Amino acid sequence: MRINASCISTPKNKILTVLLMATSWLIAGGFSTVHGVTLISENFSSYTTATTYTSNTNLSSTTHLVINSSSGESANVSTSGIAFTDNSTTVKYNAAMFDFASTVSTTNTGNNLLSGSFVLTKTSSSGPDFAFGLNTGTSYANPWLSSSCTTAGFVVFGTGRVSYYTTTGALSASLYTLSAGTSYKFVINADYSSSTQDTYSFSIIDLSSGLTVYSSPTLNTWLANGVATNLIFTAGNNGTAASADPYITLSDIQFTAVPEPTTVACLLFGAILLGCSFARAKRNA
Helix, strand or coil: CCCCHHHHCCHHHHHHHHHHHHHHHHHHHHHHHHHCEEEEEECCCCCCCCEEECCCEEEECCCCEEEEECCCEEEEEECCEEEEEECCCCCCCEEEEEECCCCCCCCCCCCCEEEEEEEEECCCCCCCCEEEEEECCCHHHCCCCCCCCEEEEEEECCCCEEEEECCCCCECCCCEECCCCCEEEEEEEEECCCCCCCEEEEEEEECCCCEEEEECCCEECCCCCCCCCEEEEEECCCCCCCEEEEEEEEEEEEEEEECCHHHHHHHHHHHHHHHHHHHHHHHHC
């Protein structure tokens, strides 16, 4: 598109021209940076053949999904998601681990805001405890939650009640009790931009009603200043309980990382400066 020089002769039109150039830059290249990166996008549609896994298996190089099951425990993966079964009354682990496809920034610039969700259905009114969290390090080496590797961690008890890990490693009071047979969407937002104490928040949505049944305040992460490199789901945490039938199903797991608002503002300011330099060069030509 060719712009007539007479159309940008007034200060007002020059400003509009600069904004137009800045917008064009964002659309052409800058928007991909502002939009962030996809860390996990798994709806399980590719798992058309239901398969049960009982050992350490790398299922996908695309979503970086690893199943790691101890003896007596298994995970069935199908288009419905991942269903966990526990036939052991010994404390073991039965984990599904997703390594992030890209790096989350730990500084005050870059893609340092993590946002994501997954759907959890408690298919049994009893069964072992079930934990999940945002972890650091290599997922298959750490299929559990701890103060050394977990930034945000949660437990769904066999009874269905939900708690999160505090900064001391203690579990919070019961936040909400999940009903068996109902699907819930867990939404997590974490901010890793701090150099001292990172924060996060989360909410639980009842998909049968569409209502948000719990929404947390801003919480401090368990590991004060780390960065999530993977998402861990680990079952079989209660040695006295077992479930021959699947007791937890996971589906539709989506996580992205985006820049914090100040980074976006810097990008826009840079785009405006770039537009100004183009306008000045054109005026001096």
